[in-house]
Amino acid sequence: MESTSLLRLHGVTKRYGSGFQVLRGVDLVLEPGQVTGILGANGSGKSTLLRILAGLSRPSSGRITGHPTTSYVPDRFPARQRMSARAYLCHMGRVRGLRTADARARAEHWLVRFDLAGGPATPLRELSKGNAQKVGLAQALLERPDLLVLDEPWSGLDLAAREVLTEVIGEVRAEGTAVVFTDHRSAFARSPATSTHRLVGGRLVAVAGAEPTARVLLSGGRPVDWKARAGVVEHHGDDQEVTLTVRVSEREAVLMTAIRAGSSVLSVEQAR
Numbered sequence: 001m002e003s004t005s006l007l008r009l010h011g012v013t014k015r016y017g018s019g020f021q022v023l024r025g026v027d028l029v030l031e032p033g034q035v036t037g038i039l040g041a042n043g044s045g046k047s048t049l050l051r052i053l054a055g056l057s058r059p060s061s062g063r064i065t066g067h068p069t070t071s072y073v074p075d076r077f078p079a080r081q082r083m084s085a086r087a088y089l090c091h092m093g094r095v096r097g098l099r100t101a102d103a104r105a106r107a108e109h110w111l112v113r114f115d116l117a118g119g120p121a122t123p124l125r126e127l128s129k130g131n132a133q134k135v136g137l138a139q140a141l142l143e144r145p146d147l148l149v150l151d152e153p154w155s156g157l158d159l160a161a162r163e164v165l166t167e168v169i170g171e172v173r174a175e176g177t178a179v180v181f182t183d184h185r186s187a188f189a190r191s192p193a194t195s196t197h198r199l200v201g202g203r204l205v206a207v208a209g210a211e212p213t214a215r216v217l218l219s220g221g222r223p224v225d226w227k228a229r230a231g232v233v234e235h236h237g238d239d240q241e242v243t244l245t246v247r248v249s250e251r252e253a254v255l256m257t258a259i260r261a262g263s264s265v266l267s268v269e270q271a272r
């Protein structure tokens, strides 16, 4: 029976020309709402795998099933043109069939949310790497895709934009988009991944052992969008009392957010 997954890679290999085999028998299943992190050293084949997932490169052998609508953000967004960030995004929106007014509104929305330095009228070629990356992300988010493919998305972004990106991944995931991202750092504590893999010798290996979590019970305070907060795995409750399941590495930062919002911390326990 054919898979009902969004996208499935079966025994995918990749060799550039007659050279070194970059990917060897990669199996990967992507489901709606999953966030998949791909780790690996420099040159391990992360970008190669992402280009295959995005349909921009063909495997040398193996099979791919599924045809999700896909948005892709390369690790370095090529922003050499004279046109402004707004004009570029409007153009990209129209190419995708959006009406001009809608394309413009969405472009503004994302550029404001990521806080593009210089504002939407800034010419692309004047943007720093991090700000060009923001335009790349805005382009990918003009319409919500089934699959969002992000190559080293946090690198080069300023701290505030990193937080926004983590929030946005939580939001699109909640709407059913599958997200795949790469990161070369082994300990990406801020990772919003629901599953993590590592590329080793061209093979994709599941990273075992999810990080331990703590259960935090809070009372009162101003409302906080816990769903979008990095490190929060689960949240239940109402305005009066909230129970959070939190990655241990994020526990102190989450407690700080709660205290700043005026909540009382009733208990903190090891969950698993």
Ligand SMILES: Nc1ncnc2c1ncn2[C@@H]1O[C@H](COP(=O)(O)OP(=O)(O)OP(=O)(O)O)[C@@H](O)[C@H]1O
Binding pocket: 016, 022, 040, 041, 042, 043, 044, 045, 046, 047, 048, 049, 184
């Ligand atoms: N178009 C290409 N032609 C030939 N070799 C390539 C091509 N693209 C990548 N490679 C080689 O394939 C290997 C994997 O590259 P890839 O960019 O996928 O790795 P990566 O894990 O994303 O690395 P980095 O973190 O440094 O970006 C490297 O040895 C690279 O030189």
